[in-house]
Amino acid sequence: MKAEGDLEARFASSLAALPRLHAVVDRFCRSRAIDPDIGFKIDLALEEVFTNIVRYGFADDRTHQIAVRLQCDRHRIRIQVDDDGRRFNPLLAPQVDTGAPLAERRPGGLGIHLVRRLLDEVRYQRRKSGNRLILIKRLAEEEKRT
């Protein structure tokens, strides 16, 4: 059941949808008076998740739908991202060694590392209908604007 105050939006599985995704996150954060620093983190994390799904989540060239549901209460922001692609768990990607010297650093793999570190919890579920990622950002009371 959709709780009051949730925001749900569907996006085409294309990077061209990113400006709208950012706009939706921005509208959600503003309307719920979420601290802009927290808003920045969930915006960035959601872009990384979305980009990963668009790039690696589908086995064909068809345009799919990616559903994003944003919920917020006093304690946390919960974001649910659903797609109908092949089994794809970004949390299984190799961890980036951020302390490695330059010669060993590669541009890839940073996205999911940022997601894990910017948020408090990231969960993956494989469902009949596809993949579901649940992203949690906790809100300390003092972090919410009054």
Added chain:
Amino acid sequence: MNIREDKVGSFTLLAVSGRVDSLNSETLKDYLQELGKRESRVLVDCSALEYIGSAGLGALLILLKLIRKQEGTLRLCGLSPRIAEVFAIAGFDKLFPIFLDLDSALSAGA
């Protein structure tokens, strides 16, 4: 995203501003790849950079590798606290010389 290039003293000053996301990061990557082959002293001014994701960070990493290959100098300056946190999470604060502002980056030795 906007990219502006100038010469300041011995440095090529690159001001990257606005939002660098997965959609426009290829443009930045192409620019930095070309820059890293023709210039050896580069200062990237991030003071008007509002947002950067992993794709943009990857483009900066490529630039750093190209500049180091020619034993040059790459400095960053003007990171907002939000951007600085993203750099720290990525471990980039240990790879890149990062200065508070343009003046301190330009006046630092060598």
